[in-house]
Amino acid sequence: MRTAEAICTKRGARLTDIRRRVLTSVWSSHAPIGAYDILAGLNADSGKIAPMAVYRALDFLMEHGLVHRLASLNAFIGCALADERHTAHFLICRACKSATEMDGAAVTRAVKKTLTAHGFIPEIEIIEIQGLCAHCSDQDVRRP
Ligand SMILES: [Zn+2]
Ligand SMILES: [Zn+2]
Incomplete structure (x- = not known):
């Protein structure tokens, strides 16, 4: 999480609360996790988050290489090599x-x-x- 913050700061991007929480739930899942499960997890914690907010947070996290999308599973996974641009x-x-x-x-x-x-x-x-x-x-x- 500190790495994620450092990367965002370096790039002048902001790790907002929702982005941070989505990133945390991707990382705390032992297997790739779908957007719906992320949403369900967040809502179980604190109720009513709009699905769009989760999708937008995922877009942001992917754009910055903090998570990858697994196309064949339609699920997301955290990236440990986020600091370098790479194809996963x-x-x-x-x-x-x-x-x-x-x-x-x-x-x-x-x-x-x-x-x-x-x-x-x-x-x-x-x-x-x-x-x-x-x-x-x-x-x-x-x-x-
Ligand atoms: Zn196995
Ligand atoms: Zn990666």
């Missing part, structure tokens, strides 16, 4: 629902090279791999 690549476990942000530098380089080769200008880049994490693949959860 995720490993998503279907058994325990964890999502791990890969160190994507090599992937990013390979994608960039391919894009250049095709003269393609990227607008949305999503790399999400679903499967079983190391912990779950040790257990008997192989069958979907």
Whole structure:
């Protein structure tokens, strides 16, 4: 949270109360969390927050790299590397629902090279791999 504040201050952005609370609920969830669940959690704490306020807070947090959206799950996850601009690549476990942000530098380089080769200008880049994490693949959860 202090990192988040430092990043916002550095960029001249304001971590308002609602943004802070949305960020906290994303971080305190052990798995990626959907906007609806964030809203439900906040409302359970202190009642009546408009859904739009949560969506706007999420937009702000994504814009500043503090959270990422997992397209395949339509859910959000906090970013531990928020201080550096990067494209997020995720490993998503279907058994325990964890999502791990890969160190994507090599992937990013390979994608960039391919894009250049095709003269393609990227607008949305999503790399999400679903499967079983190391912990779950040790257990008997192989069958979907
Ligand atoms: Zn990240
Ligand atoms: Zn797992």
